[in-house]
Amino acid sequence: MAILLSFDIDGTLELGDPPGGVTTEMVRKARDVGFIIGSCSDKPLSVQRKIWEDMELTPAFVSAKHQLGKVKRENPADAYYHMGDRDTDYMAAKDNDFGFWWAHEAAEQPWLEFDMNNHEQIPITT
Numbered sequence: 017m018a019i020l021l022s023f024d025i026d027g028t029l030e031l032g033d034p035p036g037g038v039t040t041e042m043v044r045k046a047r048d049v050g051f052i053i054g055s056c057s058d059k060p061l062s063v064q065r066k067i068w069e070d071m072e073l074t075p076a077f078v079s080a081k082h083q084l085g086k087v088k089r090e091n092p093a094d095a096y097y098h099m100g101d102r103d104t105d106y107m108a109a110k111d112n113d114f115g116f117w118w119a120h121e122a123a124e125q126p127w128l129e130f131d132m133n134n135h136e137q138i139p140i141t142t
């Protein structure tokens with residue numbers, strides 16, 4: 017069972033500019049539970065990597081937002097989700113058949129509701 021979570025940064029992660037409601041601890045916990053984690057943001061990839069360094073976490077991917085499809089091709093998983101605070105996040109998710117959470121929804125850690133042993137329960141889009 018593999019589920020990929022793609023985090024926008026600005027307005028979504030607490031280390032974003034502006035800060036969002038998804039804390040580093042939430043991202044760490046998602047990693048610990050076994051999700052494939054990474055970022056898709058309009059920030060340069062080098063800046064994204066620095067933010068992951070600052071979180072002391074190793075992402076499976078960092079990507080430009082318009083390349084969510086490439087993330088999907090390069091990271092086989094049973095389900096894919098992106099979260100962000102802008103319409104461009106929503107559109108990128110829909111265009112690539114990712115489930116989507118707005119940043120304020122993501123701050124509730126909806127992924128913790130998933131049964132990691134039963135992917136039949138997990139919608140590919142929300």
Ligand SMILES: [Mg+2]
Binds near residue numbers: 024026027028101102
């Ligand atoms: Mg954003």
